[in-house]
Amino acid sequence: MVGIKCVDRSYWLVDTLHFPAFVTGGAEIRASHGQVERRMTTTRTILTRMPSKVGQPTPLLRTMLLGCVIGAAALAGTTLMAHAAAGQPVSGQIGLQDSVTQVMDQIRWFHNSWVNPIIIAITIFVMGLMAYAMWRFSEKSNPVPSKLTHHTGLEVAWTVIPIFILIMIAVPSFKLLFKEYEFPKPDLTIKATGNAWFWDYEYPDNDKIKVTANMISDEELLEAKLGKDGYAKQFGALTGVQLTKALYQESKPLWLNPPEKYAGGRLIRQLSVDNEIAVPVNKVVHVLITSNDVIHSWTVPSFGSKTQAVPGRVTATWFQAYKEGVYYGQCSVLCGRNHSSMPIAVRVVSDQAFANWVAAVKARDMKKARGILLAATEGIEPRSFAELTTGLQTDGLTPSDVSETLK
Numbered sequence: 001m002v003g004i005k006c007v008d009r010s011y012w013l014v015d016t017l018h019f020p021a022f023v024t025g026g027a028e029i030r031a032s033h034g035q036v037e038r039r040m041t042t043t044r045t046i047l048t049r050m051p052s053k054v055g056q057p058t059p060l061l062r063t064m065l066l067g068c069v070i071g072a073a074a075l076a077g078t079t080l081m082a083h084a085a086a087g088q089p090v091s092g093q094i095g096l097q098d099s100v101t102q103v104m105d106q107i108r109w110f111h112n113s114w115v116n117p118i119i120i121a122i123t124i125f126v127m128g129l130m131a132y133a134m135w136r137f138s139e140k141s142n143p144v145p146s147k148l149t150h151h152t153g154l155e156v157a158w159t160v161i162p163i164f165i166l167i168m169i170a171v172p173s174f175k176l177l178f179k180e181y182e183f184p185k186p187d188l189t190i191k192a193t194g195n196a197w198f199w200d201y202e203y204p205d206n207d208k209i210k211v212t213a214n215m216i217s218d219e220e221l222l223e224a225k226l227g228k229d230g231y232a233k234q235f236g237a238l239t240g241v242q243l244t245k246a247l248y249q250e251s252k253p254l255w256l257n258p259p260e261k262y263a264g265g266r267l268i269r270q271l272s273v274d275n276e277i278a279v280p281v282n283k284v285v286h287v288l289i290t291s292n293d294v295i296h297s298w299t300v301p302s303f304g305s306k307t308q309a310v311p312g313r314v315t316a317t318w319f320q321a322y323k324e325g326v327y328y329g330q331c332s333v334l335c336g337r338n339h340s341s342m343p344i345a346v347r348v349v350s351d352q353a354f355a356n357w358v359a360a361v362k363a364r365d366m367k368k369a370r371g372i373l374l375a376a377t378e379g380i381e382p383r384s385f386a387e388l389t390t391g392l393q394t395d396g397l398t399p400s401d402v403s404e405t406l407k
């Protein structure tokens with residue numbers, strides 16, 4: 001390490017072994033402010049005291065260059081690869097989740113095909129420029145530093161080019177923002193209320209049916225399987241971290257093969273809820289959002305919807321999902337202890353299945369309501385199938401209607 005006294009009388013501590021070129025560069029910049037010769041002499045003296053390897057590409061420099069190349073390749077690769085699935089995150093995912101609305105299509109394009117390539121190109125350019133400067137202007141390659149202090153052409157270029165880059169980003173960005181905030185006429189409106197820590201939903205257009213969605217926990221799955229007594233016998237003596245660990249381990253297989261209570265289907269830890277909400281496919285849905293306590297955020301990535309739930313205010317978002325399925329989201333504002341335990345699960349189903357679901361919720365038969373959604377969006381076991389279709393005829397849906405939806 002050496003100290004370089006700068007024109008403002010402060011000292012720069014510079015690691016001369018690893019960054020010799022910075023010393024030269026620093027001296028040049030400072031020299032441009034005046035007191036040229038004396039400063040240059042001081043710096044030159046320091047430079048001559050540096051190890052003889054100065055000017056050669058050091059192992060560190062070589063490593064940095066290699067790092068740049070590998071990093072750039074990796075970044076480009078991750079952008080091109082579609083890691084994510086629709087409706088939920090996947091292990092090791094880097095990019096955005098798949099899209100089922102036009103707004104999210106546009107968000108994905110803006111991120112993957114526009115802003116990210118621009119960022120990657122700028123990063124590669126700057127890293128390359130730095131590496132080149134470190135090699136080209138080291139003491140060995142460039143023993144007599146230039147005394148050039150201004151270059152009008154260069155200064156205009158590095159002002160104008162970034163302005164153009166920012167305009168290139170701003171134009172599609174504003175277009176996207178306007179698209180998100182231009183609400184088309186709704187086919188359906190849902191009111192979502194955030195609570196610590198669950199979501200309440202109301203459908204004002206559909207007999208004001210109400211649904212409360214709580215996250216399914218390890219504990220609930222095990223209780224459903226073992227019964228209250230069995231659960232108490234196995235886990236009653238445990239507390240704290242020991243209990244959490246035991247619940248996590250023991251409930252693992254139950255997520256893939258849930259107990260009967262959950263009427264077939266696959267559950268996803270930290271995302272599945274007891275009562276999912278449903279919306280019809282290809283319909284414009286307005287979601288009016290508020291909160292009962294603290295600020296939450298109603299977010300479903302595959303819809304491109306993310307809006308804060310603020311107590312005493314009503315905010316809104318909209319989506320028009322073009323593909324049936326189940327789409328998960330989470331509260332996205334740090335809202336307290338169980339912030340991670342208030343997921344959002346939306347089933348996008350056919351008009352017929354939606355009407356049946358509304359009828360089941362209105363009758364407060366939540367198990368049947370769940371069964372209708374599962375039958376409409378997932379393949380289900382024959383055992384559950386029989387159970388799920390029991391009594392559906394009274395609501396105008398026959399087992400063959402269910403089979404039809406499954407195709």
Ligand SMILES: [Cu+2]
Nearest residue numbers: 296297331335
């Ligand atoms: Cu929250």
